[in-house]
Amino acid sequence: MSELSGLYQEMILDHNRRPRNFRKMEGASREAKGYNPLCGDKLILYLKMDGDKISDISFEGSGCAISTASASILTEVIKGKTRAEAEALFDAFHDLVTGKGHGNGTGPQLGKLAVFSGVSEFPARVKCASLAWHTLHSALSGAGEVTSTE
Amino acid sequence: MAVTREVVRAQASEPSPPAFDIRRIREDFPILKQKVYGKPLVYLDNAATSQKPKAVIDALLRFYTQDCANVHRGVHLISERATQAFEETRLKVQRFLNAREWREIVFVRGTTEAINLVASTFGRKNVGAGDEVLITALEHHSNIVPWQILCEDKNARLRVAPINDRGELILEEFEKLLSPRTKIVAVAHVSNALGTVTPVREIVRMAHRQNVPVLVDGAQAAPHLKVDVQALDVEFYALSGHKLFGPTGIGVLYGKAKLLEAMPPYQGGGDMISSVTFEKTTYNTVPYKFEAGTPNIAAAIGLGAAIDYLNQVGLDAIAAYEHDLLAYATEAIAKIPGVRIIGNAREKAGVISFVMEGVHPHDAGTVLDQEGIAVRTGHHCAQPVMERFGVPATTRASLAFYNTKEEIDALVAGIHKVQEMFS
Numbered sequence: 234m235s236e237l238s239g240l241y242q243e244m245i246l247d248h249n250r251r252p253r254n255f256r257k258m259e260g261a262s263r264e265a266k267g268y269n270p271l272c273g274d275k276l277i278l279y280l281k282m283d284g285d286k287i288s289d290i291s292f293e294g295s296g297c298a299i300s301t302a303s304a305s306i307l308t309e310v311i312k313g314k315t316r317a318e319a320e321a322l323f324d325a326f327h328d329l330v331t332g333k334g335h336g337n338g339t340g341p342q343l344g345k346l347a348v349f350s351g352v353s354e355f356p357a358r359v360k361c362a363s364l365a366w367h368t369l370h371s372a373l374s375g376a377g378e379v380t381s382t383e
Numbered sequence: 384m385a386v387t388r389e390v391v392r393a394q395a396s397e398p399s400p401p402a403f404d405i406r407r408i409r410e411d412f413p414i415l416k417q418k419v420y421g422k423p424l425v426y427l428d429n430a431a432t433s434q435k436p437k438a439v440i441d442a443l444l445r446f447y448t449q450d451c452a453n454v455h456r457g458v459h460l461i462s463e464r465a466t467q468a469f470e471e472t473r474l475k476v477q478r479f480l481n482a483r484e485w486r487e488i489v490f491v492r493g494t495t496e497a498i499n500l501v502a503s504t505f506g507r508k509n510v511g512a513g514d515e516v517l518i519t520a521l522e523h524h525s526n527i528v529p530w531q532i533l534c535e536d537k538n539a540r541l542r543v544a545p546i547n548d549r550g551e552l553i554l555e556e557f558e559k560l561l562s563p564r565t566k567i568v569a570v571a572h573v574s575n576a577l578g579t580v581t582p583v584r585e586i587v588r589m590a591h592r593q594n595v596p597v598l599v600d601g602a603q604a605a606p607h608l609k610v611d612v613q614a615l616d617v618e619f620y621a622l623s624g625h626k627l628f629g630p631t632g633i634g635v636l637y638g639k640a641k642l643l644e645a646m647p648p649y650q651g652g653g654d655m656i657s658s659v660t661f662e663k664t665t666y667n668t669v670p671y672k673f674e675a676g677t678p679n680i681a682a683a684i685g686l687g688a689a690i691d692y693l694n695q696v697g698l699d700a701i702a703a704y705e706h707d708l709l710a711y712a713t714e715a716i717a718k719i720p721g722v723r724i725i726g727n728a729r730e731k732a733g734v735i736s737f738v739m740e741g742v743h744p745h746d747a748g749t750v751l752d753q754e755g756i757a758v759r760t761g762h763h764c765a766q767p768v769m770e771r772f773g774v775p776a777t778t779r780a781s782l783a784f785y786n787t788k789e790e791i792d793a794l795v796a797g798i799h800k801v802q803e804m805f806s
Binding site for chain 1: 742743744745746749750753760761762769775776804805
């Protein structure tokens with residue numbers, strides 16, 4: 234597999250073409266904005282919390298294929314997770330895209346997030362892949378500010 | 384007829400420059416020989432920085448191996464050699480811009496510093512509460528933010544002349560914004576994001592009718608157009624050495640001597656003074672008043688070598704070659720379905736900015752990179768321009784005279800590959 238097709242795996246291209254949970258959420262209990270000044274990617278994450286659990290999640294915004302697919306897949310894997318589980322996944326995801334680990338250690342199972350393994354070969358694109366996750370972190374910690382990757 | 388005869392005589396008296404031989408020119412740029420990802424490098428990011436001919440690299444090497452000393456200080460031989468090479472560059476820049484006097488050439492770090500220098504000296508002295516600074520909607524952040532800082536500080540107002548859908552300055556609107564409150568006009572000669580060449584002569588005429596001085600950001604113009612500051616009659620002209628095939632860290636501010644003399648100093652330190660006591664300091668004359676501290680001597684000398692090289696290739700030959708190349712590239716890119724060129728000014732230089740249906744520029748940039756093609760993607764430090772055209776970012780191919788039609792063909796093939804991938 235070439236590096237390029239390792240980056241743009243079919244699942245990523247599919248989520249870019251048809252992002253899941255791509256909608257504004259009415260009555261969201263939390264909301265956070267993410268911005269990548271380098272390429273102008275912008276997104277808004279909406280969360281519905283049920284106690285400590287993320288019962289629903291959606292997003293809106295515009296960005297490159299990597300950031301759009303990352304946000305889309307994030308909404309799929311994070312729904313139903315507790316705050317601690319979500320943060321643990323963020324750590325594992327971050328290690329994956331920065332090439333520090335492959336999620337097969339003691340951390341949580343990455344599941345379909347593994348399609349982002351190719352990102353580590355493209356340092357300039359790590360911010361694209363992690364924008365949605367940084368935004369999730371800020372939504373969960375309730376900072377309520379625009380999350381910037383810079 | 385008299386004109387023709389004069390031209391003929393001029394050609395006869397000077398050795399005519401050798402014909403424009405693109406293969407020989409590419410040989411002069413060592414970096415262009417390399418492969419990236421196993422493919423020949425196609426460098427189309429010249430508006431960000433241009434590559435350096437061997438003559439420039441050799442000049443840097445020569446300085447550091449033979450002539451390295453501080454300037455304007457030592458009585459020893461090496462210091463004299465360094466000073467002489469440094470000051471010779473000032474004369475080369477003077478001739479390159481056709482400035483009236485050598486002391487009108489101030490060395491700075493780059494265009495950004497040149498504009499900041501004018502904003503914080505001329506601007507601080509002459510712009511007051513209720514006054515206005517007039518710029519255009521085409522400007523790079525470096526010709527916006529220094530003026531914003533000044534205006535905020537002085538309670539002055541930043542006015543912005545609009546552009547049309549082609550990306551051209553609307554001159555009538557520009558003229559309407561000029562008023563007795565306008566204290567300075569600051570405008571790009573060539574837009575870095577769109578490639579638009581602005582009508583500097585008309586801008587200057589309009590501004591001068593109201594006695595308003597004009598600063599021109601020439602960062603993107605100097606590598607492509609012959610610049611004559613006297614013919615343009617601008618008060619200030621700024622450029623960056625690294626976009627002009629010279630080293631990074633050196634740039635030029637041209638300023639009319641009368642204005643430079645009346646301006647307060649920029650930074651305090653060594654070399655910018657005549658005498659210092661704890662009671663009073665007497666400032667040095669121009670241009671040294673604005674050159675505090677040890678300058679980037681090696682880079683300045685490298686810039687001198689770049690100017691020599693450009694003169695040797697021939698500025699007219701470069702302009703003619705680039706004109707053809709830009710026309711070729713524009714036509715080739717414009718006819719790709721799903722690709723839209725942003726910025727279709729009637730007069731352009733060096734830049735093609737475009738967007739692709741359904742593909743974010745950042746993804747296009749990554750795929751092109753894997754093909755060995757270096758382009759810039761993003762907002763190009765010109766977010767207001769992006770906003771004007773309703774796009775978050777563009778892909779920008781920017782040309783230099785060492786680029787070829789074959790490289791444009793490679794870019795077109797790369798764009799097709801991007802489209803295949805994201806269709």
